[in-house]
Amino acid sequence: FKVYRCLAVKEFPEDFLFGAAGASYQIEGGWDEDGKGPSMWDTFAHTPGKIKNNDTGDVACDSYHKYKEDVAILKELGFKVYRFSISWPRILPDGTPTKINQAGIDYYLNLIKELKAAGIEPLITLYHWDLPQYLLELGGWLNPRLADYFGDFARICYENFGEYVKYWITLNEPGTTCTQGYEYGTHAPGLKLPGEGVHQCTYVSLLAHAKAYRIYEKEFKEKQGGKVTLNVACSWYYTATDSDLDKEAQQRILDFYCGVYAQPIFKGNWPQIMIDRIANRSKLEGYSFSRLPEFTQEEIDYINGTADFLSLNMYTSSIVNYLDDQPIGTPSIWNDLGVAGTVNSSWPTSASSWLFSDPPGIRYLLNYLSKTYNPPAIFITENGWSDLGDLDDQGRLAYWKGYLTNILDAIVEDGINVIGYTAWSLLDNFEWAEGYSQRFGMVQVDFDDANRTRTLKSSAKWYKEVVASRQIVD
Numbered sequence: 001f002k003v004y005r006c007l008a009v010k011e012f013p014e015d016f017l018f019g020a021a022g023a024s025y026q027i028e029g030g031w032d033e034d035g036k037g038p039s040m041w042d043t044f045a046h047t048p049g050k051i052k053n054n055d056t057g058d059v060a061c062d063s064y065h066k067y068k069e070d071v072a073i074l075k076e077l078g079f080k081v082y083r084f085s086i087s088w089p090r091i092l093p094d095g096t097p098t099k100i101n102q103a104g105i106d107y108y109l110n111l112i113k114e115l116k117a118a119g120i121e122p123l124i125t126l127y128h129w130d131l132p133q134y135l136l137e138l139g140g141w142l143n144p145r146l147a148d149y150f151g152d153f154a155r156i157c158y159e160n161f162g163e164y165v166k167y168w169i170t171l172n173e174p175g176t177t178c179t180q181g182y183e184y185g186t187h188a189p190g191l192k193l194p195g196e197g198v199h200q201c202t203y204v205s206l207l208a209h210a211k212a213y214r215i216y217e218k219e220f221k222e223k224q225g226g227k228v229t230l231n232v233a234c235s236w237y238y239t240a241t242d243s244d245l246d247k248e249a250q251q252r253i254l255d256f257y258c259g260v261y262a263q264p265i266f267k268g269n270w271p272q273i274m275i276d277r278i279a280n281r282s283k284l285e286g287y288s289f290s291r292l293p294e295f296t297q298e299e300i301d302y303i304n305g306t307a308d309f310l311s312l313n314m315y316t317s318s319i320v321n322y323l324d325d326q327p328i329g330t331p332s333i334w335n336d337l338g339v340a341g342t343v344n345s346s347w348p349t350s351a352s353s354w355l356f357s358d359p360p361g362i363r364y365l366l367n368y369l370s371k372t373y374n375p376p377a378i379f380i381t382e383n384g385w386s387d388l389g390d391l392d393d394q395g396r397l398a399y400w401k402g403y404l405t406n407i408l409d410a411i412v413e414d415g416i417n418v419i420g421y422t423a424w425s426l427l428d429n430f431e432w433a434e435g436y437s438q439r440f441g442m443v444q445v446d447f448d449d450a451n452r453t454r455t456l457k458s459s460a461k462w463y464k465e466v467v468a469s470r471q472i473v474d
């Protein structure tokens with residue numbers, strides 16, 4: 001038996017959901033077509049100087065017109081699932097339910113039907129950062145009422161698409177929006193409100209997610225039988241040394257970046273480390289309250305238990321060490337956190353400054369999350385590599401090979417219930433503040449060609465073999 005086990009090739013489970021991911025603003029284009037309203041990303045990208053080369057998502061991959069071609073590629077690659085997001089202002093032009101844009105509903109219905117006909121499961125993200133501009137003007141992610149607007153939008157999506165959908169993600173990576181959009185100002189809406197905006201945004205995001213979850217649970221779950229969750233983005237963090245202080249730094253950063261979302265939805269309330277550190281610093285700064293909004297018991301209970309599975313976006317690792325408390329002055333999330341990070345010089349570098357390849361990191365993270373939050377299942381909804389766009393993308397192929405090998409080990413050796421994997425990304429697309437200068441696709445898109453011609457890269461051909469065999473192939 002032992003010999004057999006050594007020789008046996010490890011396989012992904014038969015019902016494992018392999019596929020790829022994308023997001024509305026990054027691929028659709030058609031930014032003002034057929035009644036769509038403007039989103040905060042339209043406004044941000046149209047503001048000179050905000051995006052590298054002043055690129056925009058006005059046309060992007062033109063998937064608004066070319067979705068049939070996209071689905072044909074997904075089918076050719078043998079995928080079981082496609083993760084895409086719904087543009088809120090394509091359905092509700094100003095974000096409110098007062099005007100429903102039927103053309104927007106039809107676009108997604110057509111896409112879903114095309115997927116179903118190809119035997120591909122839709123995994124829908126309700127919100128991947130393209131907030132209706134009008135709702136931004138009402139306060140955006142700083143306004144707790146946004147939870148109610150989001151609930152109304154979610155209900156309209158469940159009503160129209162729910163009979164076809166088994167997996168829903170409410171918000172994609174609110175942590176990225178809250179830090180990039182409200183602390184650093186590098187993403188829409190471009191606000192620099194260090195130490196304040198980020199925490200208020202996180203609070204409102206959790207309320208909005210929970211609202212959308214509870215609406216599904218109460219009004220749709222029985223009939224439609226789908227699963228709903230919030231997306232969480234985490235990296236793996238190694239300690240620089242074995243010292244207790246570095247271990248404390250590791251726990252802090254895991255809590256500030258993963259636990260901040262995972263704990264409220266799986267266990268209830270913020271991680272205690274965040275509550276204590278931010279309250280303490282706020283007090284020293286002269287506030288009579290904590291910059292981290294305090295949940296009421298009612299809110300804690302409302303948010304707790306709002307994840308039917310864990311949706312994880314994971315890309316990279318870093319090595320952390322403890323920082324002595326930063327002097328009291330201007331608040332910021334970095335000072336709240338008090339951790340310094342570096343990387344291992346042997347980790348391959350990508351076209352993105354933050355992205356290094358460390359395949360074992362995903363296995364460590366899966367074990368950590370599984371042990372800490374005990375989610376019923378884990379779906380890896382993003383994992384990918386950027387380069388400059390070569391068709392022979394050996395760097396991306398090696399990255400996915402390493403990460404998928406470790407995911408398979410987490411399943412087979414560690415017994416972790418990973419049920420699916422949607423690689424980021426199907427297509428080269430609009431990479432937010434980096435525009436089209438960084439490419440994440442397994443399929444190349446020619447952005448100089450009005451046709452937006454799509455061509456499979458080496459990594460797509462390799463991944464197709466993995467999907468077909470459910471094994472890591474050479």
Ligand code: PNW
Nearest residue numbers: 023172173176233235313315316354431
């Ligand atoms: C994701 N990190 O953001 C987004 O969901 C995608 O829309 C985006 O295109 C993709 O990653 C590539 O950037 C992330 O620091 C940003 O680990 C940063 C991290 C992870 C994901």
